[in-house]
Amino acid sequence: MVPLSWYLALSAALFTIGVAGVLVQRNVISIFMCIELMLNSVNLTLIAFSRFLNQSTGQLFVFIVMAVAAAEAAVGLAIIISVFRNRETLSVDEESLLKL
Amino acid sequence: MIELPIQQLIFLFLAALAVFAAFNVILQRNPIYSALSLIITMCALAGTFLLLEAQFVAAMQVIVYAGAVMVLFVFVIMLLNVRTEEARQDRVKYLKLVTPLLFVALLAEVFFVARSVTTTPAPLVTPAGEHPFGTVEAIGEAMFSSYLFPFEATSVLILMAMVGALVLARKRTAQEAETLGKIIEDANQPSLAPASPVSELEENKHELAA
Numbered sequence: 001m002v003p004l005s006w007y008l009a010l011s012a013a014l015f016t017i018g019v020a021g022v023l024v025q026r027n028v029i030s031i032f033m034c035i036e037l038m039l040n041s042v043n044l045t046l047i048a049f050s051r052f053l054n055q056s057t058g059q060l061f062v063f064i065v066m067a068v069a070a071a072e073a074a075v076g077l078a079i080i081i082s083v084f085r086n087r088e089t090l091s092v093d094e095e096s097l098l099k100l
Numbered sequence: 101m102i103e104l105p106i107q108q109l110i111f112l113f114l115a116a117l118a119v120f121a122a123f124n125v126i127l128q129r130n131p132i133y134s135a136l137s138l139i140i141t142m143c144a145l146a147g148t149f150l151l152l153e154a155q156f157v158a159a160m161q162v163i164v165y166a167g168a169v170m171v172l173f174v175f176v177i178m179l180l181n182v183r184t185e186e187a188r189q190d191r192v193k194y195l196k197l198v199t200p201l202l203f204v205a206l207l208a209e210v211f212f213v214a215r216s217v218t219t220t221p222a223p224l225v226t227p228a229g230e231h232p233f234g235t236v237e238a239i240g241e242a243m244f245s246s247y248l249f250p251f252e253a254t255s256v257l258i259l260m261a262m263v264g265a266l267v268l269a270r271k272r273t274a275q276e277a278e279t280l281g282k283i284i285e286d287a288n289q290p291s292l293a294p295a296s297p298v299s300e301l302e303e304n305k306h307e308l309a310a
Contacts, residue, residue, distance in 0.1 A: 001107060002108050002111045004217050005214050005215060005217045005218070006111060007148070007152070008210075008213075008214035009214045010148070012207065012211060012213075012214055013207065014118060014119065014122050014145075015210070016206045016210065017123060017126060019202075019203070019206060020199050020200075020203040023195050023199040024126055024195065024196060024199050025134075027129075027131055029131045029177055030125075030126075030131050030134050032173075033125060033138050036138065036165075036169070037122055037141065040142060040145055040165070043161075044145055044149075047149055047152050047157060056233060056234065056238050056239055056242055057242070057247075059154055059156070059157050059234065059239055060239065060242055060243055060250075062157050063160065063243070064250055064254055066161075066165065067258060068257065069165070069169065070261075071260075071261030071262075072261070073169045073172055073173070074261050074262065074265040075264050075265050075268065077172060077173070077176045077269075078264070078268035078269035080176065080180075081176065081179070081180070081268075082268050082269060084180050090180065
């Protein structure tokens with residue numbers, strides 16, 4: 001059997017890579033994908049703990065996280081489209097103002 | 101040579117794949133390559149979910165995440181012309197220098213915490229009369245009995261997100277643009293109004309009328 005610490009280490013590595021991606025990437029879609037990566041790593045932690053505590057509550061949390069992530073992706077991409085329509089750019093450095 | 105059980109070998113393979121693909125996500129400049137790498141990461145994570153005996157969640161991970169959400173991403177990337185963004189120079193330079201330091205620091209911190217966890221898995225015991233762990237039956241029973249309220253709240257959230265996405269992403273009609281332009285004109289001097297997308301739409305409207 002795989003020890004719990006291995007799963008936690010993998011999850012930590014993925015989360016850290018996601019944080020680094022948010023800092024490194026300047027494209028707003030790529031930043032959004034890094035946020036999805038972080039959500040996924042947290043899902044792995046929840047599933048691992050649910051297995052090791054022998055309770056399915058963690059898996060239900062993962063479902064709710066997935067639903068929220070899907071809703072967030074829909075709204076976020078809609079915002080990105082509307083910003084791109086007004087600004088013609090996806091770089092977060094250029095989009096520093098909320099008004100047109 | 102250390103003898104490793106087959107499960108650990110599978111885990112190591114999946115973990116290496118996930119971490120490699122995750123690095124690819126953040127190092128690629130073209131978002132379409134990032135999206136494809138992210139799909140690989142999610143599929144590898146679905147494999148680790150299977151190792152943790154969460155079959156239903158693994159299936160949902162592939163269908164909802166790697167399927168629906170990432171198709172949405174790829175669709176938006178294709179819809180917007182992102183190729184011109186690649187040539188753009190980054191204005192914020194210091195982040196590229198600070199990020200590796202922060203990365204190593206955060207990684208060391210979380211590994212230190214993860215190292216102190218020494219739990220080894222107990223074999224699964226299913227009490228008589230209950231559904232086996234991680235199956236659709238077990239999850240569905242919990243979701244529609246003790247966790248009914250969060251489930252319903254999530255459905256309201258998704259409905260709101262759907263309406264919000266529709267409102268945000270649609271194009272303004274000429275009539276709406278006219279009203280918006282009037283509001284802006286009322287608020288500002290007539291010479292300062294209206295902003296560029298509105299005036300463009302108004303021009304289109306005049307062309308159509310002519």
